[in-house]
Amino acid sequence: MIDDILAYNRKFVERHEYDSFATSKYPDKKIAVVTCMDTRLTHLLPAALGIKNGDVKMIKNAGGTITNPFDSTMRSLLVAIYELGVTEIMVVGHTECGVQGMDSRHMLELMRSRGIDDEHISLMRHCGIDLENWLHGFDDTEAAVHETVDLVCHHPLVPKDVTVRGFIIDSYTGELSPL
16 A cells, blocks of 8 residues: 555656645744544545645654643654744544553553564663653543643643634535634
8 A cells, every 4th residue: 555655646747736835934824723533524624624735744643632741742842832933722622532441451461462462562661751641542522622721731842822622624515613
């Protein structure tokens, strides 16, 4: 499948299809969007928000949440604010999120079934990684979005003049509900 993607990419470049996507690294709308990596949102979220290439910094991860004030999503937001001129942040959760209700014990069993041995799992724990907490999902999407908004708003490195708001998008209709 990756080879098919690479073949498509060669044709894309040969036909200069990239021209319609030309923009700068600075988001035109000065907004960063933190959202989930869910495949249903790939085209739906930008279409539902009326954003096009170059408008926003889109930061995606599993669940669209920030679980640690020093994780890569928070680092990306700080870069967006200080290096790229972002002044507003939207945290967008969605309905029927796969991370909602995710069970870390189940995921560890899936890892074992794919050949990850207990020695490697123990090594992670020995390195100070709380796998049960790190791999655990959330119980309530709205609460998870509120927690992320709160974390960003109260982060010691986020300036007080940055607006941070939370939303839930319907994974089917694209309807956005503010929290």
